Amino acid sequence: MRPELYNSEQFGAVLEPEDDSDILIECRNVYKSFGEKDILRGVSFKIRHGEAVGIIGPSGTGKSTILKIIAGLLAPDKGEVFIRGRRRDGLISDQDMSGLRIGLVFQSAALFDSLTVRENVGFLLYENSTMGEEQILEIVKETLASVGLKGVEDRTPSELSGGMKKRVALARSIIFDITKKSIEPEVLLYDEPTAGLDPIASTVVEDLIRSVHMIGEDALGKPGKIASYVVVTHQHSTIRRAVDRKDRLARDDS
């Protein structure tokens, strides 16, 4: 896929294909400042169904900030975010999210330390679904197995290695409610998924990111859930192994 570059001066300079029907998320001219610091100044890009996009750039250029804006955890000061063509006003709301799930996998894994792996991974299902305990446990185990973890359900995060924590966070972001009539496609946003991992653990996570990215049907014939994903990273290996398209957040002076 053709690499695209953008920064505050360059946004909008990229020619886009005519057909926009496969656009899941679009940021249009997004600005964000913290106090006196202007972090994002007119960032525009589109994430299409099936894309694996990497966002690279020096520390402090706003890579995590743009992910939080896409996820609806931060509101832009100016500019717009469109989710499947619908403009989102302000922050995340149930109504905004219908039709597309957006999952953010934090750099730190952000697991609840006082909960077990089972409770962490099944959190959304315990909170929101009508499924019984047994059924949720089954799905938790299946999802953990899909990220290469077995027999860790009853451990707490403090009993896991850094790489295992990241895989548990990945499992939490891909678990879904099988009782739902329609499965919404999901865009996963990974913030530095391999930071702090050794090269072998990084490779495992990079390959998992690829493997959970299912378009169409998965090996078991279930509909694909992860339509697209975005990876913020410093690591070249992650770019090489896990993404197809690179977008760069650049400093003004670069």
Ligand SMILES: Nc1ncnc2c1ncn2[C@@H]1O[C@H](COP(=O)(O)OP(=O)(O)OP(=O)(O)O)[C@@H](O)[C@H]1O
């Ligand atoms: N909630 C906040 N309040 C104030 N400043 C913030 C906040 N969030 C981020 N910043 C600042 O905005 C800048 C961009 O932060 P961000 O985390 O998006 O950068 P990044 O490109 O992801 O950096 P890194 O690669 O080091 O993680 C930084 O200078 C950071 O200190």
